[in-house]
Every structure is written in structure tokens, then in C-alpha cells.
Amino acid sequence: MTDDYDVPDDVAAYDCRHCGRPFAREEWLALHRGLDHPAELDEEEVTAFRAAHEAEESRLGNFRLRALGALVLVYFCLLMIYALV
Template sequence: MTGKTDAPADAPRCSYCGEPFPSERLRALHRGLEHYDSLGDDERAAYEDAYHSETEDIRSFRLRALVVLVALYFGFLMTYAVVAV
């Protein structure tokens, strides 16, 4: 396999460069980032949907990571307060 990813043989491939992708979403993101000028209306809409979905996932991850860090901080702070007394 010549692609950069470890995708199965029947994985969706980019119709422009032939690179395999493990999911349709990743292929749509690749097409939008690498081949945007060559895309048709349907492919651009798929890219925009995938982009917005990815943005929402990243925002959700950042929020969850922040909550975990704040909880750890206060957990260590309370542990120190109990142990140091």
C-alpha cells in the first residue's frame, strides 16, 4: 500500500490522488483541504459537514479536558490541605 494511512484494502479512496482513508469523514476532510478547487458542489457540502462535525468534536474534547484538569487540580489541592494539616 502506498498511502500514508493503515487503511484496509476496501477503504474509501480519494478520487483525485488515490490515497486511502479509514472513513468517509476523513476522506471528505482530505478532499476539502487538498483538492478544494476541483470539488463539485456535493463534495464541497460533504467537506463542510465533515469540517463542522470535526470542529464540534474538538470543542467537546477541549471542554472535557478542561473539566478533568480542574477536577485534578482541586483534588490535589484538597489532598494537600488534608495531608499538610
């Protein structure tokens, strides 16, 4: 991968020590290391990946609930409109 990066000067960036890709959050760096460089992790990085993955799972659960709510809303709104028009 030869992606180009554009990091603003005044913000913190967490750079991957394997490929140099910068991330805005430490948690994303931990996830990136686990996903893209799984063979090169040390103990600490493995723990960080697991923790970040778990945190992500619980937030995804939250997101799914909200997405389901939005779906149901769209569905019933349309259903009602079709019933009335």
C-alpha cells in the same frame, strides 16, 4: 508526500481520488479533500466538506468540555492532596 498505507483486507476504505490516501470514514475523506486539495473539488465535495466540518466543530465543542472537566479534576485533586500532605 509518499506516505505508505497499510489497509486491512476485510474493512471498507475510502480512497482519495486525487492522492489515493485511504480513510476509515467517509467524513474524514471529505475533510481531507477540503484541506489538502481545495482547488480540485466539485460542488458535491464542497458540500460534503462543509457538512463534515460542521459536524466536527460540534464534536470538538463536546470534547473541549470533557477536557476542561478533566483539567479541573486534576487541578483540584492535586490541590487537595497538597493541602493534606
